[in-house]
Amino acid sequence: MPALRVTVWNEGVHESTQPAIAAVYPTGIHGAIAEGLTELLGPDASIRTATLADPEHGLSEEVLAQTDVLLWWGHIAHDQVADEVVERVRQHVLAGMGLIVLHSGHFSKIFIRMLGTTCSLAWRNPEGGERELVWNVNPTHPIAEGIEQPIVIEAQEMYGEFFDIPTPDDLVFISSFTGGEVFRSGVTFTRGRGKIFYFSPGDQEYPVYFHPQVRRVLANGVRWAAPVAGPRRAPEVSNPDAGVWPR
Amino acid sequence: MPALRVTVWNEGVHESTQPAIAAVYPTGIHGAIAEGLTELLGPDASIRTATLADPEHGLSEEVLAQTDVLLWWGHIAHDQVADEVVERVRQHVLAGMGLIVLHSGHFSKIFIRMLGTTCSLAWRNPEGGERELVWNVNPTHPIAEGIEQPIVIEAQEMYGEFFDIPTPDDLVFISSFTGGEVFRSGVTFTRGRGKIFYFSPGDQEYPVYFHPQVRRVLANGVRWAAPVAGPRRAPEVSNPDAGVWPR
Amino acid sequence: MPALRVTVWNEGVHESTQPAIAAVYPTGIHGAIAEGLTELLGPDASIRTATLADPEHGLSEEVLAQTDVLLWWGHIAHDQVADEVVERVRQHVLAGMGLIVLHSGHFSKIFIRMLGTTCSLAWRNPEGGERELVWNVNPTHPIAEGIEQPIVIEAQEMYGEFFDIPTPDDLVFISSFTGGEVFRSGVTFTRGRGKIFYFSPGDQEYPVYFHPQVRRVLANGVRWAAPVAGPRRAPEVSNPDAGVWPR
């Protein structure tokens, strides 16, 4: 049985409605991400994908119960994600499932629900994109292992500060763009027993998820976000039997 | 015009249905808190109160727009708070209104909504309560100004770890109880432009909100949570005109 | 008596040995900084200056005892600062004196002594400098009050990551440079009862300390770093009489 069970979730709307984007991601954004994870995580991991159009968006209780780390890519259909699925994902994160939120997923229901803020940011997407440099400011962080300084992404949408998130537990990457903006592009949070990693590089118009260094960050992120301590537990609940140690 | 506009919100159910609790708090928990703030903040502050039974729970758009800091006490009626009022409060916090959540308010909709976690904890309430010692672990924090080491509260309900909250921005107080449990009893968070302070001492059965040191913590908390920078702004929204500086 | 007693310390070597730099800072870097603080802090503050060449570097016990916030600029003469003066400054910071370390002061003895790390960074100083954009990532922080997004500094030396400092308490500013590098350019720390602010913009070759927004950051920083709670105390010492509350 693989040690690490990964589900890559993608809205999947751009690829099925916009030929130019389908040309960039022929197997979907989820396909490109899954391919990279399969290559880098090897036989110890099992990678499945799920999309908005699947029944229950492919995120049934059964699927989530068998998922150690969930990756989330969404953009133009955040509102179409059912609230009960969002709450189901939240409960699994609180119980220990890792969650990796990507790029425009900053506005997903699940990200806003876990963090509490608006998760808004500044952005700009000129024709052809801008060069993004992703700088590592936390060299001993497991997510940065084996990553070049900086990662150079030739074409990307610009995401800039102010990024309205709570103070992250760890700040791993800061990006700059051609225009001179900066962005906290790799940040981590803990919510309950679950670890959350947000990583901004990756856009439907540019082949960022084929970039070897971006793929390595995602593979590192999956390993980091996996539950560390035994079987999944139910989220904490108030405990009237507190203090059972002898007194 | 007072510089500091404070609204003390209390569920107000215990006092109106349980004579023993009404005897502890004859003017309601909100009355006791408001009295302490009035005394310590003086003429620079205006203090109003609101309760669950008021129209819109006393938290209309107009009231919130004129509130710099909102205090929140609730316990047995969290579910009766309307979701639209919770969302309204959240929007004001994100825009800069301070929020102070008290004791059993850890399970309020607004607290869980801002933090994302279950906010559960261990607890025990033996006959007569337990002695709570509130230790300051952050002596230069404005909320701890003028506070004794420790605050001694003769009778309190026990709240213990694990307290399922995100890593706080600042850890100000840690409590111990007769039984030997510990609790992070004074913690701060920032969400958007709003500052949040959670302070656990204070229960409907014990006269904790008459304790001079508890009152001082609350007054310090109000000053700390007040918006620091000019007029209230709308919460951040995504900005397509990012980067208007000359380039 | 002014409420806020500020001492601006400058090594003062460049200005006295290099005419080109004396032309940029005719009254010294300390003079330019003191001028800005005087203008923005007004009569509530008293500003004095001190330099390496002064007896005890101008930082006698008497001067430090009368200093609420010390600003520190040094570059080519870090090694000439006497160890006993460094330790004296450290004791005052631990007791509550604010410390603002500027630009190349990242390699000062006092900064390394307070933080424990190498405090190294990447740098480059091409002819004419590079444009630095200083982005605010913490909009409600008192140090950012009234600051434009971004601060535009036309010519600066480049400072880049990795900046080897401990995780800061607060990350306030991130800079980008013409070359695409990023730098955590405004960070805070607490050590004992003292607050520390490091701000990187400011170099001997460029008139950065005349920039109105840089001056405002420094004035905000002085207000933020000032001791908040009453008279200066001696640094903490081990306390064999712990727990004097009644038990």
Place this chain on the structure above:
Amino acid sequence: MPALRVTVWNEGVHESTQPAIAAVYPTGIHGAIAEGLTELLGPDASIRTATLADPEHGLSEEVLAQTDVLLWWGHIAHDQVADEVVERVRQHVLAGMGLIVLHSGHFSKIFIRMLGTTCSLAWRNPEGGERELVWNVNPTHPIAEGIEQPIVIEAQEMYGEFFDIPTPDDLVFISSFTGGEVFRSGVTFTRGRGKIFYFSPGDQEYPVYFHPQVRRVLANGVRWAAPVAGPRRAPEVSNPDAGVWPR
């Protein structure tokens, strides 16, 4: 070759001069700690010990170069540790060696040097000690894996707040004592590429290092503090060749 090379350093003065303490720790405090690590880390780890009386205190450049994690116990002879050995240890920590500082090691030169503060605390040691309860406030932290809630230590010296340390990266454990004091008893820091864990339980008078749960925390701590990313690097130095990526 063992994957994990551990050096347990102990001052070793109590055991050689006080028969009552030698009776508690017949093979020295270092012996008891090494025994626990050997048992729990198994053949993947090699454990050596070193003491103050050894040449260079047993911490030569060669020994440190072959140490992944160094544990440090000291109490009455902090001043006898040579400054050059302290600086040598510091350089190795900054380069990536893990450091675990134990109990009264809070006043060791190396701990104060890495943290910058006084590292003072409140304490009391009545005849027979006090019961210490060690509560886990960070259940997903690797150092807390497999640890009971709480750890019950029947007899210990009391360590209490205020503990004058910088804000830790992670707060893992909080202790309470019979007298009602609390203490941040398990805290982590990063300095350069090195991870630091401070754990307060453990005193020369009480057999704490034979406690199975304390031993497990130390074994977890060693695994956590080990360098994660490849060979040890020299500490960061200022880099005039910054920005070698193509531009």
